[in-house]
Amino acid sequence: MISNRLKMALAVFLFFSFSAAVSRAQTPAKMDADSAAIKQCVAAWEDAWNRHDAHATAMAYVEDGDFSSTTGVPSHGWKELEAHYNDIFTTFLKDAHRTDTVRSIRFLTPEIASVDIDWQMTGAKTRDGKDIPNRKGLLTWIVTKHNGQWMITIYHESAF
Amino acid sequence: MPSNRDADSAAIRQFVAAFADTWNSHDAHGVAMRYVEDGDFSSVKGESSHGRKELEDHYTTIFSTFLKNAHTTDTVRSIRFLAPDIASVDIDWLVTDPNAPGGVLRKGLLTWIVTKRNGQWMITIYHESTF
Numbered sequence: 345m346i347s348n349r350l351k352m353a354l355a356v357f358l359f360f361s362f363s364a365a366v367s368r369a370q371t372p373a374k375m376d377a378d379s380a381a382i383k384q385c386v387a388a389w390e391d392a393w394n395r396h397d398a399h400a401t402a403m404a405y406v407e408d409g410d411f412s413s414t415t416g417v418p419s420h421g422w423k424e425l426e427a428h429y430n431d432i433f434t435t436f437l438k439d440a441h442r443t444d445t446v447r448s449i450r451f452l453t454p455e456i457a458s459v460d461i462d463w464q465m466t467g468a469k470t471r472d473g474k475d476i477p478n479r480k481g482l483l484t485w486i487v488t489k490h491n492g493q494w495m496i497t498i499y500h501e502s503a504f
Numbered sequence: 505m506p507s508n509r510d511a512d513s514a515a516i517r518q519f520v521a522a523f524a525d526t527w528n529s530h531d532a533h534g535v536a537m538r539y540v541e542d543g544d545f546s547s548v549k550g551e552s553s554h555g556r557k558e559l560e561d562h563y564t565t566i567f568s569t570f571l572k573n574a575h576t577t578d579t580v581r582s583i584r585f586l587a588p589d590i591a592s593v594d595i596d597w598l599v600t601d602p603n604a605p606g607g608v609l610r611k612g613l614l615t616w617i618v619t620k621r622n623g624q625w626m627i628t629i630y631h632e633s634t635f
Contacts, residue, residue, distance in 0.1 A: 410584065412594065415635040416613045450544065450629065456586050458617055458629050460546065482550040484615060484631045486592055498584065498592050500615045502633030504549050 378494070379449050382459060382487055385494040390444045398429035405496040406488060414481065414503040439467040444483065455489040456497075463501070479503055512591070512625075513583050516618060519625040520595060524578040530571075532563035539627045540619060548612070548634045573601045574609055581613075589620035590628075597632070610634050 385404070392400035402425035405411070411419040411428065419428040447460040461483040468476045481503035488497045519538075526534040536559040539545070545553040545562060553562040581594040595614040600607050612634035619628045 412613065412615075414633065416596070416633075452590055452617065452619070452628070453587060456590065460550075462550070481633075482546065482631070484546075484629075486586065486617070488586070497586070500594075500613070500631060500633070502548065502550070502612075502631070503635075 374454070375451060378451070378454070378457070378489070382449055382457060382494050383446050385487065385496075386444055386446055386459065386461060386485075389496070390442060393429075394441055396433040396438070398426050398433055401429045402426040405499070406490065409496055409499070411499045412501070414501050436469040436471050436473070437465075437467075439469075441466050447482075452486075457487050457494075459483075459485045459487055461485065508588070509585065512585070512588075512620070516583055516591060516593060516625050517580050519618065520578055520580050520593065523627070524576055527576050530567040532560050532567055535563045536560035539630070540621060543627055543630070545630045546632070548610070548632050571599070571601075571609070573603060574599050575601070578614065586617075591618050591625075592616070593618055 389401065389404045392404065402422050405422065405425055408421050409425060411425055419425050442463055442465045445462045447462050449460075450458045452458060463479075463481055463483050465479040466477065468479050470476060481501060484500045484502075485496055486498040487494045489495075523535070523538050526538060536556045539556065539559055542555050543559060545559055553559050577598045577600070579596045581596050583594075584592045586592060593614075593616045595616065597610070597612060597614050598608065599610040601609045612632060615631045615633075616627050617629040618625045620626075
């Protein structure tokens with residue numbers, strides 16, 4: 345006859361084995377869902393940018409989001425971000441169109457991820473009005489999840 | 505806690521300085537060991553190296569070829585904590601070489617994600633850009 349103590353030990357063992365199996369099964373699925381949501385966030389931002397909607401482009405950031413340009417010039421927070429996008433959409437990037445392709449996503453925690461995005465741009469000009477037929481480079485974002493929504497916390501970009 | 509943040513900011517600055525020292529001694533192994541084991545590096549052209557072996561190979565290549573006389577000066581511009589043990593660090597960098605035109609090989613911005621492991625800050629993700 346199996347002692348009660350052994351039965352209890354077996355129940356505890358089974359419970360923890362089952363929980364471990366469930367959490368192992370959930371983690372990759374959750375990460376897949378979050379990766380898909382992050383890709384959607386990138387696509388939505390790209391759409392807003394291509395409509396030259398400075399407000400919507402800025403609102404993809406968290407309220408105290410950080411942007412840094414290809415020459416390392418920063419903008420901080422919604423007000424500065426919107427002013428920055430207003431400036432570029434009415435001047436040297438007013439005919440520009442971008443294409444963004446997610447290259448990789450690395451989760452730092454379940455709610456913080458680093459995203460590398462290849463970018464290309466047509467129709468851009470330099471600040472002094474010369475055409476740049478094809479710009480390209482890498483966007484490197486830190487995105488964070490707020491109330492189920494992924495947002496840009498830090499935006500860096502490089503051109504090459 | 506602000507005092508922890510201050511101590512961590514100081515530790516991160518010290519870490520950046522130690523990285524520059526190791527880089528300036530062209531110690532490929534030492535530089536690679538500043539990364540976490542599965543660290544990610546991406547070059548000014550967006551070419552990536554992943555993990556200590558690839559990182560050490562990458563640094564061995566650059567230190568024995570086009571950066572063999574190079575010296576870096578790295579100045580922390582800003583630190584943003586994403587969690588108590590995860591921070592984003594922006595670093596102005598200037599790479600000089602006496603043989604380069606004007607003495608300057610590269611300048612731009614390094615953008616790192618550093619994480620604290622067993623009390624030690626290390627590079628998890630390294631990006632760089634030139635301008």
